[in-house]
Amino acid sequence: MRRASILASSSRALLASTEYTTLFHSASFYVASNAGSSRRWLSTSTRSKSPGGYSRATKFSLSLGSLAAASVAVGSSSLLVEEEACAKEPVKPDLAPKEVVLYQYEACPFCNKVKAFLDYYDVPYKVVEVNPFSKKEIKWSEYKKVPILMVDGEPLVDSSAIIDQMGNKISPVKASSVVSNDDEENKWRRWVDDHLVHMLSPNIYRNTSEALESFDYIANNGNFSFYEKYSVKYAGAAAMYFVSKKLKKKYNITDERAALYDAAETWVDALDGRDFLGGSKPNLADLAVFGVLRPIRQLQSGKDMVEHTRIGDWYSRMERAVGESSRIKA
């Protein structure tokens, strides 16, 4: 099979499996024709809202965008942890679930929100990396997205709902200490899902070298077959480069880096001089922002963000507070 058709068929498989077939056909058409075309190649996809509220293009971007982002940062973040005593909030042993399994894509921002929560509350969890082509690992589930958190045999879905339900489980008496009715906290948790996540794809795929950097990570850390890896890296990077340009338009982003820096500054302003939004310790909004940013921290966009904004101090405090991952190594 010729190289081009390997890339095309593998990418189609990736996109089909991630429910973005339409997008892929549009994207591949766009790539194959020319960038100057006035054809509105993504217009249908970007307009069609999913039941979850995100358009297909957005979901693709989040899913692969998310795949791109992840824990290059996680490995290196632990270096800082040794500097200070860990400020985790471990769960009382009698409230701790016996078995927690996270079905995820390594770099999915929603999955990383859940991981930041589990890490902070020191809840041990196993990870099942889902293959986005076949999704065979979640064949048993009617819900076809990740994250899915299996807690003592009960599947929980949707990152914010998972976090709320886990909060109630690990702190049933004083639920408010984990799951808050605090307006400020809820407002910023929504901001993460409605705004911050949309900054990721335009940034991590903003040029060919950053798109390849992102997909190099995806290819090596996702659950892909030997053959899928190559097509994922090159076809994925090419497709997402173009998709990210459409997403910029969709979210009225003219300069993606400026928008990322603006989001980081907005978050620092929200802290209003406090160590964490939660005050002396992180609340769920802190954990959500951290979870979403952790995947990009060691990518070029994350490095630029820390260099050009005031977010670095808070980020470092969060690394120390969240500490080592409580993920159970296979």
Ligand SMILES: N[C@@H](CCC(=O)N[C@@H](CS)C(=O)NCC(=O)O)C(=O)O
């Ligand atoms: N609202 C959901 C969104 C989950 C979501 O969109 N996950 C993406 C991955 S980042 C996904 O599974 N997309 C479907 C797919 O890959 O087929 C949540 O917060 O968990």
